[in-house]
Amino acid sequence: MLSLTDIRRLLADRQPFPMTIGSRRHAAVAMILRDATHGPEILFIERARHESDPWSGDLGFPGGKIEADDDKPRRAAERETLEEIGFDLRQACYLGRLDDLAGAHLPVVISCFVYETGQTDTFSLNEEVAEAFWIPLRTLADPRRHRLTTVFFRGERLQRPAIDLRGPDRTVLWGITYRLICQFLQILGLEPGRCEADAGLSG
Numbered sequence: 001m002l003s004l005t006d007i008r009r010l011l012a013d014r015q016p017f018p019m020t021i022g023s024r025r026h027a028a029v030a031m032i033l034r035d036a037t038h039g040p041e042i043l044f045i046e047r048a049r050h051e052s053d054p055w056s057g058d059l060g061f062p063g064g065k066i067e068a069d070d071d072k073p074r075r076a077a078e079r080e081t082l083e084e085i086g087f088d089l090r091q092a093c094y095l096g097r098l099d100d101l102a103g104a105h106l107p108v109v110i111s112c113f114v115y116e117t118g119q120t121d122t123f124s125l126n127e128e129v130a131e132a133f134w135i136p137l138r139t140l141a142d143p144r145r146h147r148l149t150t151v152f153f154r155g156e157r158l159q160r161p162a163i164d165l166r167g168p169d170r171t172v173l174w175g176i177t178y179r180l181i182c183q184f185l186q187i188l189g190l191e192p193g194r195c196e197a198d199a200g201l202s203g
Contacts, residue, residue: 001039001138002188004116010187011096011114019100024107028077029063030089031114041134045085046171048130059165060177073111085132086124092117098183101176105153112180135165141185143192149174
């Protein structure tokens, strides 16, 4: 399994592909990594359940809509992370940016920024977040965790590629966040072979 040193080098050597936003909404998220005894881990959140939130209850990264006073997408990712989980990314090490992705079900473009931290498990969650938790990179790269799964989006029943992160009867990772993870694994040379490009939408 790769180390954080390897990940720093691989992200530093690539140029991300930003998308033209046009009439779509633009949002930014933060992929946060830390070192652990079994290798790098990535932080995920489970969003709180709200009827007005299209990503209600989904797994994803901290982040949200880019506001008019955000001078750049990265600033929005940092602001939203501070608001949602109480973690100041200005104290973390910025590693790079992934390619932008467009939503399959909503007119939105997501920009993802990658950071490294020594942060512990102490977070201050706001009302938009139900839980924050770390998942080992090796778990995300395990092909046995990748499968077609039934998910629901705005009342519609869908079959989508997903990763089983935490076992039976727990929410799976799918949609845009799944696609970002697949892109990240591909950059690292760890793509498990089941990642699919059109995986739907998730926060």
